[in-house]
Amino acid sequence: MADGSSNQTSRSSTGSKPNPANVNPAFRYLGIPTSWLTRQGSDRPRLKLPSARTSGFLLSCGSLISLYAYDRYQCKKIKQRYLERVSHLSETLVTNPSNDQFESDNGHWMPRRVNVYGARVPEDVDVDRGTQWFKKYVKPILIAAAIDYTIQNGTTPGALARKISADIRDQRVVEAAQQKEGHDLPDLKPGMPGYREWHAGQHRLTGGTLILGRATLKEYLWGLKNGYEQRIPLDELDDDERFSKHLEEAGIFEIDAYPAEFSSNDDSNMPEGLRSVHEQLMETRGQDESLDSSSSMNDQSSTSPDKKPSNFFTLFSQSIDTPSSHLSSSNSNSNVTTLASTQIPLQAPLLLVPFDHPIGIRWWPLKTYRFFNKREQVELGAQTAMKLIQSQTRPIEPPTNTAGLSEFPKLCSATAVEEKDLEDVNIQINLTGSRDLDFLAPDADLHLRRSYRKLWKRVIEERDLFRKELKDRLIACRQSSASNHPEEAGQAEPLNESQLRQEAFQKERKWSDQLHGWSIVRQGSGVSWSPDMSDALKIYESSHEDPNITSEN
Template identity: 25%
Template sequence: MADSSGSAPSGATKPQAPPKPPNPVFKMMGLPNMRFKLPSRNWMIFLTITGSFAGAIWYDRREKRRAQQKWCELVSHLQDEPLPVEEMRRKLTVYLSAPPGDGLRTAREHFKAYVKPILTAAALDYTVVEGRREGDVRASTAESIRKFRRRAGEPSSAPEEEGVEAAILATRQHIGVRDEPGPKGDLVIGRHTWREYIRGLHEGWLGPMDAPAPPTEPTPEVVAEETLKDVASGDVPAEVQSNPDNSPQEKQDEAPKEDKKEEEKPAKPVGPTPAYISPVDYASAQLPRSIPQSFEASVPVEFPHILGFLNTPIRLYRYLNQRYVADSIGREVAALILANRTRPYRDGSSGADSQWTGADANLTPLGDDSASGFERSNFEQSAVLEEEEKDWHKSVYKREEGDERERVWLDDIVIDPRIASRMKLAVLDPEDEARSKRLAEEEEYILGRERPPPVSFWQNLWIKYGNGEDEETRRRKPIYGNIDEEDA
């Protein structure tokens, strides 16, 4: 009988090989035995999702920088133009306000991210008009126009300004400093700011110079005198007939009680300065003598902004596609800075292909009596950036009980033809549009300059995060001689 103890079982597996000893170098460094192997299924899913999202962000930010660089190079030649010492740099006006349902910080970040780099590249001066709540930009725009009318000699009972701005203006006039000749312009950010800008233009040019007197309530003495006159004439109210013993003196005694009840009511929300004129009075208002034949060019800039947790997919899509916003805003800002072409805003009588006019063209405005012959809803100004209203928070559309203030964001836009015909829109010249495409393809560079040689990736890191210097900085760096007269 054969001994089966020495024979191996048929189903036995082959013994595993002993693990490979770790690299002695890793062992001396105190590192574990690192084995290179494919990650597991769960790690592959995680790395794929995070890597794709990180790659989408990197690609979008790179294209965003390229788009901004293209428009910055298009206007950078303006900073090399000489300026006499007695002239101030051409200045633009930027209007921005807090978006509906959010704070002013969001609007400031939007301005710094998309608009300010191009203004800085052109070395232009600008004034920012901010609004923290609804109606602030409207009041600021109207007040600036009224100041212009006062300086033009229109009579007003308002006291003259004695602030810092007036002192600086008087000093510049005294020493002969003037503004740089050339077109200026207004840059309006967002649909909500555009609504207030249009309302402020109408209020400033069509409204009175002085604020209208607030409605006065009759005093108790006047009420008592009117009651006695009604009694003498026989027109006695029903309350007096039912209470013949109710004397005016008793009404005066009851007045403090009513005042106490009114004090207990919640106070109405405090808003900006009330408007000097209502939109229903535009047609009957007369144009002032100081109104120009055409206003400075204006450019509305988009401001995509949406709130809410349920809108996270939309917000995520916009976060990954900022390059399109940068390119669109850069084109509008560059058109206002270069100011080579403008066109009037279209009305219902003009077609889509309006003729372009030069920056120095004189637009023929409508007459003073032409306000009644146009459809107010046909003007292009009322439809500018209208798609942004769909993203406004629902709290904007709520009206509080007892709040009778004007809602510029919600009310219909009323446009007077005499004001609309004087407004101009800055557009990009076809030659500048073609040059911007050549700049994007690196076929051209800033006017009057040569494109610098390309810098390697590692050298760029050393310049940006290390102690290196680029060629432009090294060229502008002053070189001092042997000041101490020491031997080299």
């Protein structure tokens, strides 16, 4: 009887159907058999959904990974599509090298070269953020179209502007010397040294200039305007020597309370370590010139009896003025002392690249959106390359509102500017009314770090503190050199005056460059403009009929 009841119980347990109420509806709607979920007759655990927190975590991670994978897949498709559209341009050079389209005057084809300018984003950790963007999104399309490029990147704000201005000044001096001597450069043939650079110079107007971002546009226009409109002194002083002379005239090393023991009479007996580089160069100019310089200084000192006695630093300033005046008198016969400003010639067309990199915590949502939408950057870089390949240009639009232009010349030197001069700096962004000069405005200026607005204050405070300490260090250095006490064992040897001057020169140069770059790219600074730019500059743009270049089939 007991055995029968047990068999009946086992038959009822094995024959009973699983209760669907105990099954999660999510599995039921997915079509999974109920027997698989209830695990009838098995010791294995039943399948069940994860908890709410685990489900949210998996859903978030899966969504982000899917967005990332989809975006990168689309990036490859977009890049490949544009590469196929321009690849026939480079393939034609291999299959048909005698094509007249690619044959130069000398029967030797050279690739079209463009100049890429990239300025550093203020207070960015990467000094070449813009050029990295170019190499990643624009360079592959240009290489596929057989277009060469050169990159000039500014390591600090304002460095690119000074580099462009210096290159233009050097070019003007060389051209003026060649015109004076009637010297013409011969045409170079393929294979000769320097042919690549010579060919690029001869065909510079057929190339182009890529401007990466608004900061680069400001620095390029400033360098272009300053390079051609600045008067160039034809003296023997370079930029560092001229800046050192400016420091001397500013009286940074003047100490009235404790004058140096060296005077103009015993300048030849001055220790080698205390003489500046300029004074050493003066001794190599010749005996006649040194005699004329010493006589002129003696006459000047005799005519001004109320002037304070000359020391090492005042003598340095006087000796610097002597060669320049001598050079002016020697060049007075030929009436060439300075090279006058010239009109801005025709430049290579500009391609304004809408590169922008916001900095700061407040722009993290925008940067996160851009991280998962790299396909927009790929499309933008490809369209930029297409504009350059298509070579459709138009004249630059002149400004209609002068309030958006910057003052010129904008030489904000750290040796003369004071804190009171920069307290009322205008940070309001004024537009010029030109779509070219207002490129990426005002968003690009607003994307700068807010702390960059007060850079001038930090620089001036650091400069004033250093100058105050420099006076004390100079006094201590002169006292120790006058007493000639031997140094104690284990004590560091103090810096002499020559080393202090070198340290001061490096710091003053750094502060001057920082203020100069800040005055160009800061918020509300405006852009430089010259009426000559209306005829000298052109802008690349897309064609209205066919914005893209299709491959030849």
